[in-house]
Amino acid sequence: MWRGGSNTRTCKRRFFSSPTRSRHHRPPYICRLHSRGSQHLKAMAEVDHLAAERATARFDVEEMKVAWAGSRHAVHVADRMARLVASDPVFRKDNRTMLSRKELFKDTLRKAAHAWKRIVELRLTEEEADLLRQYVDQPGYVDLHWGMFVPAIKGQGTEEQQHKWLPLAYKFQIIGCYAQTELGHGSNVQGLETTATFDPKTDEFVIHSPTLTSSKWWPGGLGKASTHAVVYARLITEGKDYGIHGFIVQLRSLEDHSPLPGVTLGDIGGKFGSGAYNSMDNGVLRFDHVRIPRDQMLMRLSQVTREGKYVHSNVPKQLLYGTMVYVRQSIVADASKALSRAVCIAVRYSAVRKQFGSQDGGPETQVLNYKTQQSRLFPLLASAYAFRFVGDWLNWLYTDVTQKLEAKDFSTLQEAHACTAGLKAVTTSVTADAIEECRKLCGGHGYLNSSGLPELFAVYVPACTYEGDNVVLLLQVARILMKTVSQLASGKQPVGTMAYMGKVQYLMQCKSAVSSAEDWLNPDAIQEAFEARALRMAVNCAQNISQAASQEEAAGFYERSPDLLEAAVAHIQLIIVTKFIEKVHQEIPGHGVKEQLQALCNVYALYILHKHLGDFLATGCITPRQGALANEQLGKLYAQVRPNAVALVDAFNYTDHYLGSVLGRYDGDVYPALYEEAWKDPLNETVVPEGYHEYLRPLIKQQQLKLSRL
Numbered sequence: 001m002w003r004g005g006s007n008t009r010t011c012k013r014r015f016f017s018s019p020t021r022s023r024h025h026r027p028p029y030i031c032r033l034h035s036r037g038s039q040h041l042k043a044m045a046e047v048d049h050l051a052a053e054r055a056t057a058r059f060d061v062e063e064m065k066v067a068w069a070g071s072r073h074a075v076h077v078a079d080r081m082a083r084l085v086a087s088d089p090v091f092r093k094d095n096r097t098m099l100s101r102k103e104l105f106k107d108t109l110r111k112a113a114h115a116w117k118r119i120v121e122l123r124l125t126e127e128e129a130d131l132l133r134q135y136v137d138q139p140g141y142v143d144l145h146w147g148m149f150v151p152a153i154k155g156q157g158t159e160e161q162q163h164k165w166l167p168l169a170y171k172f173q174i175i176g177c178y179a180q181t182e183l184g185h186g187s188n189v190q191g192l193e194t195t196a197t198f199d200p201k202t203d204e205f206v207i208h209s210p211t212l213t214s215s216k217w218w219p220g221g222l223g224k225a226s227t228h229a230v231v232y233a234r235l236i237t238e239g240k241d242y243g244i245h246g247f248i249v250q251l252r253s254l255e256d257h258s259p260l261p262g263v264t265l266g267d268i269g270g271k272f273g274s275g276a277y278n279s280m281d282n283g284v285l286r287f288d289h290v291r292i293p294r295d296q297m298l299m300r301l302s303q304v305t306r307e308g309k310y311v312h313s314n315v316p317k318q319l320l321y322g323t324m325v326y327v328r329q330s331i332v333a334d335a336s337k338a339l340s341r342a343v344c345i346a347v348r349y350s351a352v353r354k355q356f357g358s359q360d361g362g363p364e365t366q367v368l369n370y371k372t373q374q375s376r377l378f379p380l381l382a383s384a385y386a387f388r389f390v391g392d393w394l395n396w397l398y399t400d401v402t403q404k405l406e407a408k409d410f411s412t413l414q415e416a417h418a419c420t421a422g423l424k425a426v427t428t429s430v431t432a433d434a435i436e437e438c439r440k441l442c443g444g445h446g447y448l449n450s451s452g453l454p455e456l457f458a459v460y461v462p463a464c465t466y467e468g469d470n471v472v473l474l475l476q477v478a479r480i481l482m483k484t485v486s487q488l489a490s491g492k493q494p495v496g497t498m499a500y501m502g503k504v505q506y507l508m509q510c511k512s513a514v515s516s517a518e519d520w521l522n523p524d525a526i527q528e529a530f531e532a533r534a535l536r537m538a539v540n541c542a543q544n545i546s547q548a549a550s551q552e553e554a555a556g557f558y559e560r561s562p563d564l565l566e567a568a569v570a571h572i573q574l575i576i577v578t579k580f581i582e583k584v585h586q587e588i589p590g591h592g593v594k595e596q597l598q599a600l601c602n603v604y605a606l607y608i609l610h611k612h613l614g615d616f617l618a619t620g621c622i623t624p625r626q627g628a629l630a631n632e633q634l635g636k637l638y639a640q641v642r643p644n645a646v647a648l649v650d651a652f653n654y655t656d657h658y659l660g661s662v663l664g665r666y667d668g669d670v671y672p673a674l675y676e677e678a679w680k681d682p683l684n685e686t687v688v689p690e691g692y693h694e695y696l697r698p699l700i701k702q703q704q705l706k707l708s709r710l
């Protein structure tokens with residue numbers, strides 16, 4: 001019922017033969033003679049400026065790649081797809097920020113068409129094709145086609161509807177998008193205004209946009225590319241409004257791509273940052289009484305009969321939100337990808353960059369050796385790993401819930417909603433902030449487009465808003481927390497990620513036994529502190545809401561919503577910490593791999609504890625002294641991570657192409673690359689800039705004339 005996109009774990013494999021490759025999947029870098037202005041730079045043989053860093057690693061990087069990717073098979077497939085993309089000139093992206101919007105959009109169409117051609121020619125599996133698209137790394141209509149249009153039909157269409165529409169979508173005979181949000185409403189899905197009124201005379205629905213605010217607004221791929229959309233509209237039949245339902249609507253001609261009669265379509269305009277998300281044609285759409293056959297209503301959950309009778313299957317209405325739940329879980333995995341890219345750039349560059357420290361002409365200090373740099377960077381490195389593992393777990397949960405739903409077991413629906421909504425909110429917020437932090441960690445050069453960080457930030461930051469504004473989603477988690485707390489008194493045992501709340505008697509009064517910094521390395525000590533903090537914050541909120549006895553519960557919730565947000569964050573951080581601890585408890589092969597993950601797990605947990613110390617102290621879970629000990633241990637852990645830092649980001653296994661950053665290059669040969677990149681800027685195409693004769697020369701001449709008259 002919630003069937004979404006592919007579950008890559010179960011994908012059938014069909015490899016195309018691949019050439020043998022060197023250990024690191026980048027072409028050997030030969031520093032080229034620079035075309036302009038840099039003739040003094042001599043061609044050099046390949047040099048690994050980070051070799052000394054790599055030599056200090058105390059673990060097996062190849063095995064860490066397996067731990068990161070999930071399996072040896074996953075490393076292998078990702079490696080092949082990444083190289084395939086990196087070696088293909090069509091997928092070049094280093095000039096992207098210099099293209100105009102129109103050029104960028106056309107470039108996106110070209111890349112998408114070429115990617116599809118390669119997928120067909122090489123007969124790639126679904127898993128391989130997904131990865132290939134990921135490494136092309138340019139937001140475009142295909143993301144919504146595969147990521148939302150297809151999953152919506154799979155999840156909400158009947159067998160016949162799937163049989164009819166999916167083959168068309170799979171072969172790109174139609175291109176689809178997901179048209180839910182309107183100009184007037186996004187978060188409040190039940191507030192959408194577009195109508196789908198059944199006309200029994202013709203056996204059709206009439207799709208209409210009654211107001212300006214009912215215009216569909218934002219859907220990716222809608223503006224220029226899509227031929228079809230799953231449109232969410234209020235179903236009206238026999239004079240009654242049955243609320244929001246999904247409909248497959250054709251928007252453009254399959255002959256000449258012109259909008260069909262009654263359909264007004266366009267792009268909503270340029271977005272934040274150069275390049276970045278501007279490759280996507282987020283669109284506006286209005287309907288003027290557009291007719292579609294009745295069988296284009298997605299009828300898996302509810303149906304309208306030929307006579308116009310509304311029939312709702314005996315399933316929870318929230319299944320209509322299934323596509324969003326599917327995408328939210330995939331966004332958590334994407335957060336670890338975006339965060340690990342930023343961290344990889346910042347760690348490698350921090351190892352190359354040197355400032356201060358030399359009084360006598362000796363070597364300067366690598367900025368990675370500054371404790372402040374480590375205390376800003378290593379928690380982000382740990383977070384990348386934490387998000388990766390919680391993302392894997394969430395993918396498992398999603399698959400499990402989907403199977404239960406197929407068997408008409410809806411008991412885990414709430415758990416799935418709380419986990420996907422909360423983890424989406426926390427991981428995207430942290431990642432967006434972390435990318436910006438990585439930019440600052442790279443100093444001035446981080447601000448250059450060639451660092452890759454400005455574009456990564458601009459592409460990533462809307463993840464805090466799309467698929468549910470993060471605050472709105474955290475309030476959903478808070479509601480479920482409050483419901484769970486209120487049920488504790490009745491003796492109902494919470495399950496899943498809320499199970500810890502069942503230990504309410506103990507967790508409300510327990511005192512941490514930590515008495516030395518080392519005690520904080522005990523996972524039980526961490527787990528208990530996080531559980532007690534999350535539970536006490538939730539219980540405090542529930543008490544404050546109920547104490548406002550004069551108010552309705554909803555009004556109390558509204559008043560206390562800032563505190564509720566924090567309680568929801570505490571609960572989600574507990575889940576992330578728990579899943580990291582569980583991961584480290586598993587068998588993990590490879591020399592030193594488990595030890596490194598253990599250290600990163602502790603960094604993650606103690607960093608969160610340090611950052612939110614106020615919560616832990618205010619709820620009395622730990623004492624100020626124990627808080628100070630946690631911080632002391634954190635410093636020791638940073639020292640442990642330091643010699644492994646570069647190898648830990650190498651384990652992400654990213655090609656230079658995918659990273660797209662002169663600062664994050666695998667070989668660390670940053671300065672010639674920065675120098676060379678600068679000359680590629682269109683401003684450097686002419687020595688004397690355009691506009692000199694119009695504006696600069698007359699200005700200078702005028703001033704000279706004035707001066708000569710004096």
Ligand SMILES: CCC/C=C/C(=O)SCCNC(=O)CCNC(=O)[C@H](O)C(C)(C)COP(=O)([O-])OP(=O)([O-])OC[C@H]1O[C@@H](n2cnc3c(N)ncnc32)[C@H](O)[C@@H]1OP(=O)([O-])[O-]
Nearest residue numbers: 180186187188189190318321324325413417466467468472
């Ligand atoms: C690549 C980028 C592409 C981007 C694409 C997009 O952005 S696409 C556009 C993306 N757009 C967005 O993401 C829009 C974000 N907005 C929303 O998802 C919803 O409007 C809402 C969740 C905020 C409110 O929901 P509501 O109006 O129904 O009102 P309510 O709060 O009263 O909840 C009623 C009950 O339903 C439960 N429940 C809710 N959701 C789920 C769920 N998914 N599953 C299961 N259950 C769920 C909830 O717990 C409650 O349960 P209870 O207490 O009765 O047992």
Ligand SMILES: Cc1cc2nc3c(=O)[nH]c(=O)nc-3n(C[C@H](O)[C@H](O)[C@H](O)COP(=O)(O)OP(=O)(O)OC[C@H]3O[C@@H](n4cnc5c(N)ncnc54)[C@H](O)[C@@H]3O)c2cc1C
Nearest residue numbers: 178179180181185186187218219220462465466467468471
């Ligand atoms: C890049 C991008 C791509 C997108 N792609 C698609 C797509 O393909 N298809 C599609 O249908 N949509 C898409 N969207 C739309 C997206 O899903 C919505 O923008 C998102 O759900 C947020 O809704 P909103 O814009 O209505 O924000 P609003 O709800 O108007 O948020 C504005 C502010 O109000 C606050 N707020 C709102 N409600 C509450 C509340 N109850 N309590 C407290 N605070 C509240 C929010 O926290 C926020 O600070 C996309 C958006 C973006 C930015």
